[in-house]
Every structure is written in C-alpha cells, then in structure tokens.
Amino acid sequence: xxxxxxxxxxxxxxxxxxxxxxxxxxxxxxxxxxxxxxxxxxxxxxxxxxxxxxxxxxxxxxxxxxxxxxxxxxxxxxxxxxxxxxxxxxxxxxxxxxxxxxxxxxxxxxxxxxxxxxxxxxxxxxxxxxxxxxxxxxxxxxxxxxxxxxxxxxxxx
Amino acid sequence: xxxxxxxxxxxxxxxxxxxxxxxxxxxxxxxxxxxxxxxxxxxxxxxxxxxxxxxxxxxxxxxxxxxxxxxxxxxxxxxxxxxxxxxxxxxxxxxxxxxxxxxxxxxxxxxxxxxxxxxxxxxxxxxxxxxxxxxxxxxxxxxxxxxxxxxxxxxxx
Amino acid sequence: xxxxxxxxxxxxxxxxxxxxxxxxxxxxxxxxxxxxxxxxxxxxxxxxxxxxxxxxxxxxxxxxxxxxxxxxxxxxxxxxxxxxxxxxxxxxxxxxxxxxxxxxxxxxxxxxxxxxxxxxxxxxxxxxxxxxxxxxxxxxxxxxxxxxxxxxxxxxx
Amino acid sequence: xxxxxxxxxxxxxxxxxxxxxxxxxxxxxxxxxxxxxxxxxxxxxxxxxxxxxxxxxxxxxxxxxxxxxxxxxxxxxxxxxxxxxxxxxxxxxxxxxxxxxxxxxxxxxxxxxxxxxxxxxxxxxxxxxxxxxxxxxxxxxxxxxxxxxxxxxxxxx
Amino acid sequence: xxxxxxxxxxxxxxxxxxxxxxxxxxxxxxxxxxxxxxxxxxxxxxxxxxxxxxxxxxxxxxxxxxxxxxxxxxxxxxxxxxxxxxxxxxxxxxxxxxxxxxxxxxxxxxxxxxxxxxxxxxxxxxxxxxxxxxxxxxxxxxxxxxxxxxxxxxxxx
Amino acid sequence: xxxxxxxxxxxxxxxxxxxxxxxxxxxxxxxxxxxxxxxxxxxxxxxxxxxxxxxxxxxxxxxxxxxxxxxxxxxxxxxxxxxxxxxxxxxxxxxxxxxxxxxxxxxxxxxxxxxxxxxxxxxxxxxxxxxxxxxxxxxxxxxxxxxxxxxxxxxxx
Numbered sequence: 058x059x060x061x062x063x064x065x066x067x068x069x070x071x072x073x074x075x076x077x078x079x080x081x082x083x084x085x086x087x088x089x090x091x092x093x094x095x096x097x098x099x100x101x102x103x104x105x106x107x108x109x110x111x112x113x114x115x116x117x118x119x120x121x122x123x124x125x126x127x128x129x130x131x132x133x134x135x136x137x138x139x140x141x142x143x144x145x146x147x148x149x150x151x152x153x154x155x156x157x158x159x160x161x162x163x164x165x166x167x168x169x170x171x172x173x174x175x176x177x178x179x180x181x182x183x184x185x186x187x188x189x190x191x192x193x194x195x196x197x198x199x200x201x202x203x204x205x206x207x208x209x210x211x212x213x214x
Numbered sequence: 215x216x217x218x219x220x221x222x223x224x225x226x227x228x229x230x231x232x233x234x235x236x237x238x239x240x241x242x243x244x245x246x247x248x249x250x251x252x253x254x255x256x257x258x259x260x261x262x263x264x265x266x267x268x269x270x271x272x273x274x275x276x277x278x279x280x281x282x283x284x285x286x287x288x289x290x291x292x293x294x295x296x297x298x299x300x301x302x303x304x305x306x307x308x309x310x311x312x313x314x315x316x317x318x319x320x321x322x323x324x325x326x327x328x329x330x331x332x333x334x335x336x337x338x339x340x341x342x343x344x345x346x347x348x349x350x351x352x353x354x355x356x357x358x359x360x361x362x363x364x365x366x367x368x369x370x371x
Numbered sequence: 372x373x374x375x376x377x378x379x380x381x382x383x384x385x386x387x388x389x390x391x392x393x394x395x396x397x398x399x400x401x402x403x404x405x406x407x408x409x410x411x412x413x414x415x416x417x418x419x420x421x422x423x424x425x426x427x428x429x430x431x432x433x434x435x436x437x438x439x440x441x442x443x444x445x446x447x448x449x450x451x452x453x454x455x456x457x458x459x460x461x462x463x464x465x466x467x468x469x470x471x472x473x474x475x476x477x478x479x480x481x482x483x484x485x486x487x488x489x490x491x492x493x494x495x496x497x498x499x500x501x502x503x504x505x506x507x508x509x510x511x512x513x514x515x516x517x518x519x520x521x522x523x524x525x526x527x528x
Numbered sequence: 529x530x531x532x533x534x535x536x537x538x539x540x541x542x543x544x545x546x547x548x549x550x551x552x553x554x555x556x557x558x559x560x561x562x563x564x565x566x567x568x569x570x571x572x573x574x575x576x577x578x579x580x581x582x583x584x585x586x587x588x589x590x591x592x593x594x595x596x597x598x599x600x601x602x603x604x605x606x607x608x609x610x611x612x613x614x615x616x617x618x619x620x621x622x623x624x625x626x627x628x629x630x631x632x633x634x635x636x637x638x639x640x641x642x643x644x645x646x647x648x649x650x651x652x653x654x655x656x657x658x659x660x661x662x663x664x665x666x667x668x669x670x671x672x673x674x675x676x677x678x679x680x681x682x683x684x685x
Numbered sequence: 686x687x688x689x690x691x692x693x694x695x696x697x698x699x700x701x702x703x704x705x706x707x708x709x710x711x712x713x714x715x716x717x718x719x720x721x722x723x724x725x726x727x728x729x730x731x732x733x734x735x736x737x738x739x740x741x742x743x744x745x746x747x748x749x750x751x752x753x754x755x756x757x758x759x760x761x762x763x764x765x766x767x768x769x770x771x772x773x774x775x776x777x778x779x780x781x782x783x784x785x786x787x788x789x790x791x792x793x794x795x796x797x798x799x800x801x802x803x804x805x806x807x808x809x810x811x812x813x814x815x816x817x818x819x820x821x822x823x824x825x826x827x828x829x830x831x832x833x834x835x836x837x838x839x840x841x842x
Numbered sequence: 843x844x845x846x847x848x849x850x851x852x853x854x855x856x857x858x859x860x861x862x863x864x865x866x867x868x869x870x871x872x873x874x875x876x877x878x879x880x881x882x883x884x885x886x887x888x889x890x891x892x893x894x895x896x897x898x899x900x901x902x903x904x905x906x907x908x909x910x911x912x913x914x915x916x917x918x919x920x921x922x923x924x925x926x927x928x929x930x931x932x933x934x935x936x937x938x939x940x941x942x943x944x945x946x947x948x949x950x951x952x953x954x955x956x957x958x959x960x961x962x963x964x965x966x967x968x969x970x971x972x973x974x975x976x977x978x979x980x981x982x983x984x985x986x987x988x989x990x991x992x993x994x995x996x997x998x999x
Contacts, residue, residue: 059265060256060265060267060342060343060345060346061345062265062267062270062341062342062345063265064769067265067266068265068740068743068769068771069265069266069270069740069743069744069747070747070767070768070769070770071747071750071765071767071768071769072767073766073767073788074766074767075709075766075767075788075789075790081389088352099217108216108217108219108220108224108225108226109224109226109580109583110217110219112382112383112580112583112584113219113226113287113288113583113587115382115383116287116383116444116584116587117285117286117287119383119384119385119444119445120285120441120444120591121285122385123440123441123448124281124284124285124441126751127281127748127751127752128274128277128278128281128285128334128337129274129334129337129338129341130270130273130274130338130744130747130748131270131341131342131747132341133764133765133766134751134764134765135764136447136448136449136450136477136478136764137385137447137448138387138388138389138447138478139384139385139386139387139388139389140384140385141378141382141384141385142384143382160387160389161389162389162478163764164764164766164790168340168344168348169337169340169341169344172337172340172352173337176333176334176337176352177285177286177333179355180285180286180326180329180330180333181286181287183325183326183329184219184286184288184289184326185217185219185288186217187325187326187357188217188218188219189217191325191357191360191368191370192356192357192370192371193356194354194355194356195245195329195333195353195355195356196352196353196354196355197351197353198336198351198352198353198355199349199350199351199352200344200348200349203348211348213348213349214349221612225583225586225612225614226583226586226587226590227590227610227611227612227613228590228593228608228610228611228612229610230609230610230631231609231610232552232609232610232631232632232633238860266737266740269737269740269741269853269854270740270744272853272854273741273744273854273915276854276855276856276915276916277748277912277915279856280911280912280919281912283594284591284594284595287587287590287591288590290607290608290609291594291607291608292607293607293918293919293920293921293948293949294856294918294919295858295859295860295918295949296855296856296857296858296859296860297855297856298849298853298855298856299855300853317858317860318860319860319949320607321607321609321633373579374570374579374581374656374657374659374660375659376579376581376584376655376656376659377579381579381580382579383579383580383584395703402666413531422530422531422533422534422538422539422540423538423540423894423897424531424533426696426697426894426897426898427533427540427601427602427897427901429696429697430601430697430758430898430901431599431600431601433697433698433699433758433759434599434755434758434905435599436699437754437755437762438595438598438599438755441595442588442591442592442595442599442648442651443588443648443651443652443655444584444587444588444652445584445655445656446655450761450762450763450764450791450792451699451761451762452701452702452703452761452792453698453699453700453701453702453703454698454699455692455696455698455699456698457696474701474703475703476703476792482654482658482662483651483654483655483658486651486654486666487651490647490648490651490666491599491600491647493669494599494600494640494643494644494647495600495601497639497640497643498533498600498602498603498640499531499533499602500531501639501640501671502531502532502533503531505639505671505674505682505684506670506671506684506685507670508668508669508670509559509643509647509667509669509670510666510667510668510669511665511667512650512665512666512667512669513663513664513665513666514658514662514663517662525662527662527663528663535926539897539900539926539928540897540900540901540904541904541924541925541926541927542904542907542922542924542925542926543924544923544924544945545923545924546866546923546924546945546946546947597908598905598908598909601901601904601905602904604921604922604923605908605921605922606921607921634921635921635923635947687893688884688893688895688970688971688973688974689973690893690895690898690969690970690973691893695893695894696893697893697894697898716980727845736844736845736847736848736852736853736854737852737854738845738847741847741854741915741916744915745913745914745915748913749913752909752912752913755909756902756905756906756909756913756962756965757902757962757965757966757969758898758901758902758966759898759969759970760969796968796972796976797965797968797969797972800965800968800980801965804961804962804965804980805913805914805961807983808913808914808954808957808958808961809914809915811953811954811957812847812914812916812917812954813845813847813916814845815953815954815985816845816846816847817845819953819985819988819996819998820984820985820998820999821984822982822983822984823873823957823961823981823983823984824980824981824982824983825979825981826964826979826980826981826983827977827978827979827980828972828976828977831976839976841976841977842977
C-alpha cells in the first residue's frame with residue numbers, strides 16, 4: 058500500500074484535492090497532560106485565584122489550529138469555521154484532559170487542525186507549570202471523531 | 215506556591231528575564247507515535263522505497279522549533295543555535311520514537327522548543343500516514359534533559 | 372446579554388460560522404495619527420523628496436490585513452478579495468488620516484481586517500517618524516462601514 | 529531634517545544598528561477603547577461570570593509584541609525579555625485603559641513592540657465585543673516611556 | 686498602459702477580485718541552480734548516501750507556496766489545492782532543474798505561488814551546499830504554464 | 843566531502859553554532875529580472891507617475907530578509923541589524939538589477955538573508971507587472987560578498 062503524500066517516485070507532494078467536493082467537515086482530537094498532585098492543585102484552583110492556566114492554554118490551542126498548514130508541511134490551508142478546546146481537570150490522572158473540535162467547509166478534513174490544537178494546548182499547560190514541575194508528560198493524543206468527506210465517519214473505539 | 219507566568223493580580227505576563235545571565239543551554243525532549251503493525255511496516259521501509267516519512271517529519275520538527283515563541287503565548291523568542299530530531303522505528307511499539315535536541319545561548323531555557331519540535335514531528339508522521347491508519351496515538355511527550363541556567367541540570371528518571 | 376465569543380461556561384471559542392451563508396462583504400475602518408507641525412511637513416513632502424513614508428505605511432497596512440487571523444485570537448481566517456488603504460495628510464490635525472477598505476466573499480465580516488490594516492498603517496507612520504517626534508498619538512480608530520451578511524449594513528454616525 | 533528610515537536617494541531601508549551598543553531597554557505605551565455603557569458593564573463583569581474578555585485581549589497583546597518585526601516593515605527583530613499588558617476598566621470613559629510594557633537587551637528600542645502590543649490588545653477587545661457594539665473607538669495610542677540607548681530617557685508629558 | 690496594482694492616484698492596492706469567478710486554476714514555474722561539478726556530484730549522490738538535499742529543498746518549496754501571500758505584498762491569499770516540486774539533477778548545467786506546479790480553486794491565479802515555490806526550493810539547495818560552494822547561481826526563474834481564469838491559457842515559448 | 847547540514851547518518855539537522863564567535867557579519871547578494879521593453883518603460887517611469895513598483899518590491903525584499911529562517915528549513919534565526927535593497931533599472935537588459943545587503947552581529951552568516959531579500963524583491967516586481975508581461979525571467983541570483991566569521995571574506999569574481 059502506498060502513502061498518498063508521495064508520488065510514484067517516492068517524492069513528497071501536497072496531494073491534489075482540486076476535484077474533491079467542498080463539504081462540511083468536523084474533527085475532534087484529544088490529549089492529556091499528567092502532572093504531580095501539587096501541580097494539579099495549583100492549576101485547577103488557578104482560575105479563581107492565582108492565574109488562569111487553562112484559559113491561556115485554550116487560547117493557544119485555538120490560535121494553533123489556524124497555524125496548522127504552516128507547521129505540517131503537506132497540510133492544505135483550510136478556511137476554519139469553528140474551533141473550540143475544552144480543558145477538564147481530572148484528579149485521577151492527576152492532570153488535565155483536552156478535547157479540541159474543529160470545523161471547516163472545505164475539500165479536505167481537519168484532523169490535523171484538531172490534533173495541533175490539542176497538542177499546543179497541552180504544551181502551553183507545560184510551559185506555564187514547568188517552573189514547579191518539569192516531569193509532566195503529554196499523552197493520549199489522538200483523533201476521536203472525523204466526519205464529512207468521501208472517507209466517511211471515523212470514530213475512535 | 216505561585217506560577218511565575220502570572221503576576222500578583224493573577225494576570226498572565228511574559229516573565230522578565232532581562233537580568234538573567236546569557237548562558238549556554240540545552241534541552242532534550244522525547245515523544246512517540248504508536249501505530250498499527252501494517253502502518254509501521256510502510257513507514258519503516260519508506261526511506262528506501264516509497265517515500266521518506268521520517269525525513270519529512272524530521273524537517274517539520276526542526277522548523278517548528280523555530281516557531282515556538284509564535285505558538286506558546288508566554289514563551290520568549292530565543293536565538294536557537296542547534297536543532298536535531300532523531301526518529302527511530304521501534305517494532306515493539308510498534309511505532310516511531312522521537313528525540314529532539316535544542317541549544318541556545320540565551321537568557322531562558324529551550325525545553326519548550328524541544329517539546330514543540332518533538333510534538334510537531336509526531337504530528338507530521340500522523341499526517342503522512344493517516345490515510346492508512348487513523349487510530350495512531352502520540353504519547354510520552356516529556357523533557358528528558360535540561361542543562362544550563364540558574365535552575366541547574368534536570369534529567370528525567 | 373452574552374458575548375458570542377464565549378460559550379455557556381464562559382470559555383473563549385472561535386464561533387461556529389459553518390452554517391452562515393457565503394456572501395460578499397465589505398468593511399471600512401478609519402484611524403489618524405497626530406504629530407508636531409514639523410513632523411507633518413517632513414512626511415507630507417516626503418514622497419517627492421525625502422522618502423515615501425505614506426507609501427511604506429500603506430503597504431504595511433495592506434499586508435497586515437492578511438495577518439489579522441494570526442493576530443486576533445478568535446478571528447476566522449478569510450479569503451480577502453480586496454484591500455486598499457488611503458492616507459491623507461491633514462494640516463489641521465496636523466497629521467495623517469487613514470481609511471482602510473477590505474472585501475471578502477466569505478462567512479463572516481471583515482471589520483477586524485479593516486481595523487487591523489488601519490492600525491498597522493498608523494503604527495508604521497509612527498515607526499518611520501519616531502526619530503524626530505516621539506509624542507505622536509494614534510486615535511479615532513473605528514469602523515465606519517460594514518456591509519453584507521445577516522446583520523445588515525452598519526454605518527458610523 | 530531627514531528621516532533615518534530613508535537613505536540619501538529617499539529609498540526605504542532598515543537602518544544599520546550594527547555599531548550601537550547592546551543595552552537594557554524598556555518602553556511603555558498606552559491606548560484605550562471607548563464603548564457604550566452597556567458594553568462596558570458586560571466586559572467589566574466578564575471575568576467572573578460570562579467570559580474573560582480582558583484576559584483574552586491581554587494574551588493577544590503579549591503575542592503581538594513578538595510579531596512586531598513581521599508587521600512593521602523597517603523594524604529590527606529583537607530578543608524581547610519581558611512583556612506585560614495591563615487592562616483597567618474605567619467607567620468614566622466608559623471603556624478600558626491599556627498599558628503595555630516591553631523590555632529587551634538589544635541594539636534598538638522597543639517602542640514599536642509596546643505600541644503594537646497596546647494596539648492589538650485594543651483590537652481584540654473590539655473583536656470580542658463587536659457583536660453588541662460596533663461603535664467602539666480606539667484612541668490615545670502613544671508612547672509614555674522609553675529608556676535605555678543613546679537617545680536617553682523619554683517620558684510623555 | 687497602467688499597472689493594475691496601482692489605483693488612479695498611483696497608490697498600491699490589493700486588486701479587487703470579488704467579482705471574478707471561482708475557477709480551477711493551475712500554474713507551473715521553473716528555475717535552476719548552477720554549481721561546480723564537485724558540488725553537483727555531492728548533491729546528486731546525496732539521497733542514497735550522505736543526505737537528501739533535494740528532498741529537503743522540495744519540502745521547503747512546497748511550504749513556501751503556502752507563505753506566498755505573506756511574502757508578496759499585494760498577492761491575494763488563496764486556498765491552494767495542490768503543490769508539487771520536481772528537482773532533476775542535470776549534469777550538463779551542472780546543477781539542478783526545478784519545476785513547481787500549484788493548483789487552486791479560486792478567484793485569481795497561482796503564478797506567484799509557483800514562482801515562490803521554485804525560488805525557495807533553489808535557495809534551499811544553495812543553503813545546504815554553500816559550505817562547499819559559494820559561487821552557485823540561481824536563474825531561469827519564470828512561469829511556463831498558466832491555465833484557468835479569464836485571461837486564458839499562457840504557455841512559455 | 844560531506845555537507846554540514848547532514849549528520850553521520852545522512853539525516854538533516856540545524857548545525858550546532860553554539861561555540862562559534864559572535865562577530866559582525868555582512869553579506870551582499872544580487873539578482874535581476876528581465877522583461878519586455880514596454881514593461882521596462884512602464885516600471886522605470888513608475889515612481890513619478892503611475893505607481894512605485896520598485897518601492898513596493900524593495901520593501902517586500904527587506905521584509906523577506908526577516909522571514910528567512912521561516913522559509914529556509916535549516917537556517918538559524920539571526921538578529922538582523924541592517925537590510926537595504928537597491929533596484930536599478932537597466933535598459934540594456936531590459937529590466938531591473940537588484941542588490942541586497944544584510945548585516946548581523948551573530949554566530950552565522952547572512953548570505954541566505956541577502957539571497958532571500960534579492961529573490962523576493964524580484965518576485966514582487968514580477969507580481970506587479972505580470973498583468974502586462976508574463977514572460978519576465980529572474981536570474982543571476984548569487985552571493986557577491988560575504989564577510990565576517992571564521993571562513994573569512996568571499997567575493998564573487
């Protein structure tokens with residue numbers, strides 16, 4: 058089986074989507090960042106008291122979705138029509154769970170935009186808490202839903 | 215304990231590093247992307263035959279390190295002096311292990327640059343293989359080494 | 372009354388415009404920069420003799436319109452179809468009056484693009500003349516016309 | 529008197545600062561956005577209840593400071609060492625007063641970075657409240673303090 | 686004859702394409718980089734042995750196509766639907782011949798995107814080989830094909 | 843002979859310049875764009891009458907110098923301290939000759955910045971005149987001077 062991002066000679070290219078239909082598309086990706094219990098306490102109390110880590114990270118994720126085609130070499134630029142990023146503190150990790158949702162009306166899907174938004178959200182949480190906890194770890198970054206376009210609906214199991 | 219990225223009122227700011235010494239700094243971050251065995255086979259054979267997924271992803275990671283201050287809201291812009299990204303196919307995952315190393319001669323550390331490079335490398339592998347495998351998962355994204363600057367050497371255990 | 376850029380929990384998001392019609396839209400914004408009389412003389416003579424401050428500022432404004440979605444966190448990326456920026460020296464300020472006009476065929480308006488173009492035009496005039504006059508002031512930045520889309524025509528009074 | 533951004537032929541250029549000393553520099557700029565009383569009420573209550581307009585705008589301003597050399601054609605790229613943006617609701621406007629402070633250790637000043645931060649902060653407030661109030665106006669954008677470098681201290685009167 | 690990028694007063698503007706039809710468009714541009722025979726040998730053997738210069742340059746060209754509207758002041762942003770860049774070692778130069786092909790479904794052509802892709806591809810070859818050969822020269826950069834849109838088909842002779 | 847942009851395994855990396863001295867460096871690059879005689883006439887008269895093609899192109903080149911590290915994958919980001927771009931109409935081509943000069947005080951040279959400035963200047967001339975002349979050709983893009991740093995002075999013959 059061949060990868061579509063390479064041509065017959067094995068050279069990378071941006072796949073031709075000129076003839077694909079312009080359809081409504083949505084993708085959802087998730088990620089999490091695990092941290093020490095103390096770090097978790099600082100972050101989850103933060104909004105009201107010491108600084109809104111989750112608010113800053115959410116905004117970074119939303120803005121990153123718009124930079125996806127600049128970051129991922131063979132990604133098509135797309136007119137994004139919606140981005141949202143939910144951050145949920147989860148004491149059982151302990152850490153923060155992230156879900157990013159992106160929509161477009163375009164010729165290719167927005168999985169990469171959703172994954173990029175989730176990843177940069179997690180990286181921004183790391184940045185803001187790294188002075189107190191360098192051992193945080195980001196994981197579970199994956200697509201959970203993709204809808205619209207010829208390849209149909211994909212939902213993670 | 216307070217987070218340094220917020221001032222006394224809890225407002226986000228870019229921390230003042232004007233008085234920190236300009237020192238030589240290095241950071242190393244790792245990540246991995248897990249995939250189906252078939253996907254692994256396509257990618258690990260790729261360089262010689264069907265397209266150099268790892269080469270494209272490496273370059274994306276290197277370029278992303280230079281965009282870190284654009285992506286992470288409170289990150290300082292830094293004159294990066296070296297970036298390397300190693301990708302190692304690991305049949306036991308199965309998947310690809312990623313290690314990014316970044317150096318600077320500056321007033322703050324480059325953990326975020328190393329983490330961003332590792333993350334975007336992994337995202338680019340996802341992008342190139344997503345047509346054959348949507349269930350790939352990125353994880354284990356963390357700092358493994360940080361050296362230089364006042365806070366001293368950090369090595370992940 | 373709630374602000375549309377926040378969801379029910381008060382979290383920022385990029386508003387979903389997926390279901391809005393693609394229509395022809397235009398927005399016009401204005402701004403001015405006030406300066407000392409001597410500075411005004413240098414700038415308004417400039418084109419012919421000492422350097423085209425207004426030409427440089429115009430170009431900066433046009434290019435900034437294209438960067439709007441990168442700068443304004445919750446702004447949608449839009450396929451801009453026209454940008455013009457008029458700069459008119461006004462001895463009665465003394466200073467320069469700026470009007471930026473932006474068009475798109477898209478799902479949201481281009482007020483932010485017009486305001487960004489006008490603002491960056493004014494900032495560029497400041498940059499070029501700051502060696503002779505640090506006390507210049509930018510003001511009167513506002514939307515004067517917005518047309519197209521469901522909310523109808525808006526004209527400043 | 530000639531403008532330094534143009535050479536003897538009147539052609540624009542980025543001024544040669546190679547021989548200027550690397551010194552500690554700071555600049556402070558202010559701006560305000562005026563709005564209807566109802567809009568003011570929504571925004572100033574926002575943080576606790578309906579959405580943190582000021583927090584989003586502050587972050588946009590901080591990030592914009594880092595993009596200054598991309599936006600202002602003849603601006604030198606500088607290693608920014610600190611950015612802070614204060615937003616203060618002022619019922620007497622009614623509206624929001626903005627003060628941006630930027631530091632660097634470099635060869636030129638950071639007035640443009642401070643002005644850009646203040647301007648984009650104000651533009652972002654406009655973006656978030658424009659659905660309820662299109663007639664908001666941004667003004668009073670000026671440098672209030674500049675220190676460091678050969679030209680000495682400047683303070684607005 | 687007047688240039689369309691200037692208005693009646695001779696001021697630069699981004700041409701209004703709001704009323705142009707959205708059609709399928711393609712452009713092809715070429716360039717070459719000439720080098721010493723020794724440099725040619727290193728580069729053309731590179732893929733298999735010492736490093737894939739052509740692969741890195743190809744990717745740089747593809748990514749540059751997406752940055753065209755950021756680089757060329759009066760260029761319209763366009764939803765690119767395909768980019769490919771072919772690099773062919775040509776011992777008779779000696780050097781590398783480059784052909785970039787770009788497609789869009791939009792309101793203006795993509796010549797600038799194709800020319801930018803070809804130019805940045807050549808510049809990247811220069812960057813990678815400059816340690817061994819500073820005298821390389823880039824030339825022959827031109828549009829060879831343009832199709833779609835009102836002005837019809839153009840083919841270089 | 844090996845290329846420095848690849849490691850022992852042949853993988854691309856951003857070369858480690860951490861231990862190189864911070865020195866004053868300058869580079870000069872040239873390019874030209876050839877056009878039909880009629881196009882030449884329009885452009886060379888332009889400044890005074892119909893629109894300042896050369897002024898717009900000069901500014902694009904200056905701004906592009908600042909984007910070099912974003913465009914050329916393995917280029918180090920550098921604090922540019924000067925950029926100038928000269929455009930000289932040359933009736934004997936007929937066309938425009940371009941010389942870009944870039945300075946830095948840093949750890950690597952600025953040849954790529956000078957070449958990028960010259961190339962984007964030429965591309966912008968193409969953009970502005972393409973409505974009247976699609977057959978223009980850009981060539982002669984090369985480094986003519988490089989000074990500073992360990993490798994010493996290079997001057998094109």
